[in-house]
Amino acid sequence: MSYTQPNGNTDEPLRGERIAVVGAGFGGLSAASYLTDAGADVTVFERNEHPGGYAGRIERDGFRIDTGPSWYLMPEVFDRFFQHFGREVEEFYELTELEPLYEIYWKDGDHAEIPSTRQGQKQLFESYESGAGSKLDDYLSDAAEAYELGMDRFVYPSRSRLRDMMDLDIIRSVRALPKLRTMDTYVKSYFTHPKLRQIAEYKLVFLGGSPYNTPAIYTLMSHVDMNLGVYHPTGGIASVIDGMVTLATDLGVTIHTDTPVTSIEPLSRADETRQQFDITTGKGPDRNTAETDGGRFDRVVANAAPTHVERDLLPEEYANREAYWNSRTYAPSAYLLYLGVNGEVDGLEHHSLILPNDWQPHFDRIFDEAGWPDDPAYYVHVPSKTDDTVAPDGHEAVVILVPLAPGLEDDTETLEQFRKLVLDDLAETTGVEFRDRIVLEESACVSTFADRFNAPEGTALALSHTLGQTGPLRPAHRAPGVDGLYYVGAYTNPGIGMPMCLLSGEHVTNAIIEDTRKTGLLPPVVPTSTFR
Numbered sequence: 001m002s003y004t005q006p007n008g009n010t011d012e013p014l015r016g017e018r019i020a021v022v023g024a025g026f027g028g029l030s031a032a033s034y035l036t037d038a039g040a041d042v043t044v045f046e047r048n049e050h051p052g053g054y055a056g057r058i059e060r061d062g063f064r065i066d067t068g069p070s071w072y073l074m075p076e077v078f079d080r081f082f083q084h085f086g087r088e089v090e091e092f093y094e095l096t097e098l099e100p101l102y103e104i105y106w107k108d109g110d111h112a113e114i115p116s117t118r119q120g121q122k123q124l125f126e127s128y129e130s131g132a133g134s135k136l137d138d139y140l141s142d143a144a145e146a147y148e149l150g151m152d153r154f155v156y157p158s159r160s161r162l163r164d165m166m167d168l169d170i171i172r173s174v175r176a177l178p179k180l181r182t183m184d185t186y187v188k189s190y191f192t193h194p195k196l197r198q199i200a201e202y203k204l205v206f207l208g209g210s211p212y213n214t215p216a217i218y219t220l221m222s223h224v225d226m227n228l229g230v231y232h233p234t235g236g237i238a239s240v241i242d243g244m245v246t247l248a249t250d251l252g253v254t255i256h257t258d259t260p261v262t263s264i265e266p267l268s269r270a271d272e273t274r275q276q277f278d279i280t281t282g283k284g285p286d287r288n289t290a291e292t293d294g295g296r297f298d299r300v301v302a303n304a305a306p307t308h309v310e311r312d313l314l315p316e317e318y319a320n321r322e323a324y325w326n327s328r329t330y331a332p333s334a335y336l337l338y339l340g341v342n343g344e345v346d347g348l349e350h351h352s353l354i355l356p357n358d359w360q361p362h363f364d365r366i367f368d369e370a371g372w373p374d375d376p377a378y379y380v381h382v383p384s385k386t387d388d389t390v391a392p393d394g395h396e397a398v399v400i401l402v403p404l405a406p407g408l409e410d411d412t413e414t415l416e417q418f419r420k421l422v423l424d425d426l427a428e429t430t431g432v433e434f435r436d437r438i439v440l441e442e443s444a445c446v447s448t449f450a451d452r453f454n455a456p457e458g459t460a461l462a463l464s465h466t467l468g469q470t471g472p473l474r475p476a477h478r479a480p481g482v483d484g485l486y487y488v489g490a491y492t493n494p495g496i497g498m499p500m501c502l503l504s505g506e507h508v509t510n511a512i513i514e515d516t517r518k519t520g521l522l523p524p525v526v527p528t529s530t531f532r
């Protein structure tokens, strides 16, 4: 299917453009597909052995364990992606809607399952606080409104530049929303019980924020899980990546894995119409070789962290935003344990949150005084509860994820102590003990994200969605100061998470088409610095 322009034409506006995509995460693969569909000749360079970026998979001894994302939310965005190319999600993977959505163990011994139905959710809320059931209706309809406003006005149409926000209609809608205060203050206006507030607020961790530093516009996340549901793709999230790779390859994208880009050299304009770039590659970390030496391209779309691109890949004279990158709030990193367990893991659902009754000290350890938490809030994923393709018969796949401050030192001794602290805590809080039945074990932490993905400060998520890093204040798709270089993925708009990264591929394609259309010459770049 060729590119459908806003006016309904279906030509190939990027025919003749050679475009390099650096990184094969969700954003990179999405951009590669849209760009190819719009007629460009696209080559993807990925430093690791497999495409997927953070969405990786450990495949060993009959286990297939996702190493990154595991909550498949906002299914409509995945549908929109595949349908653009005339394909359906069902051609690539099967979805199961989860019931309950997830469960919570509190460290005071309390336990709650969050049902997928509104009736069940209201009963649960009412059991904690008289009147909270009907307040939940109000809260969730407000969240739905924030979601619809956010998606229809800002996210789908890529309104991320300051001038887009100047539209009067938008200003009126924003005025109507008292959502620029923090999420914590906002949620308190609905619910008094601290456990209900935690249910409304925990999903901010998905955005790399805390209830104390994230604007209440992100109440829309409550609509995302409690109204729209939580899903699991058979085979795990890596099956979604497999589907995206199949699609991209079918469209004609060339993907080189194990091929890190080591430099992006902007060339002086070769002719009147286009900037060009020389891409150089180095040895891959897994096979110790590169599939290609690189090549010359008209444009480059970087899915790798912009911080890495500007610090390590561009010539020094182009990369002068060190103060800017140093002043950013990087989203949390994480400690992850990937386990294959012999026998059943009774007592845990597909998704479980283990929460201290007072979680502020853990957030403080992430955002204020970086340090290892003494009483962590964490998440346990047991996909084999729903999906028998992820573990061999008679086994379970278990992933434990503890959010941590980015940039923490993670030496072997600290990791060993923290592993013990978390597994002791899990056994004590949930009664689940499987340490003598572990048959596969791997882990990841801050340095893994820094080393494997070139993630600044080893962040597991990119830049937090603080007020100062949202919308026009987030890094733009057009890289400042380098005509023809673009950013896609979680660092840019719309932001963190698989659905957002899929959309950023669509938006960056639109930006490139716009740039080629306007004058034939690339327009002067709107510097992000204007919006700092």
Ligand SMILES: Cc1cc2nc3c(=O)[nH]c(=O)nc-3n(C[C@H](O)[C@H](O)[C@H](O)COP(=O)(O)OP(=O)(O)OC[C@H]3O[C@@H](n4cnc5c(N)ncnc54)[C@H](O)[C@@H]3O)c2cc1C
Residues within 6 Å of the ligand: 022, 023, 024, 025, 026, 027, 028, 045, 046, 047, 048, 051, 052, 053, 054, 055, 067, 068, 069, 070, 071, 072, 073, 259, 260, 261, 262, 303, 304, 305, 308, 334, 336, 401, 452, 453, 454, 460, 461, 488, 489, 490, 491, 495, 496, 497, 498, 499, 501
């Ligand atoms: C543990 C964890 C749990 C998460 N949970 C969820 C969840 O449940 N739901 C959800 O929606 N999201 C979740 N997320 C967030 C989500 O995974 C990310 O937002 C998304 O996958 C990021 O995609 P991206 O397009 O930014 O690319 P990335 O995944 O960041 O990929 C960038 C790619 O660039 C490559 N690269 C870097 N430097 C170079 C170079 N020099 N040359 C070539 N290639 C290079 C990297 O190897 C990588 O493959 C989670 C993330 C993590 C880590």
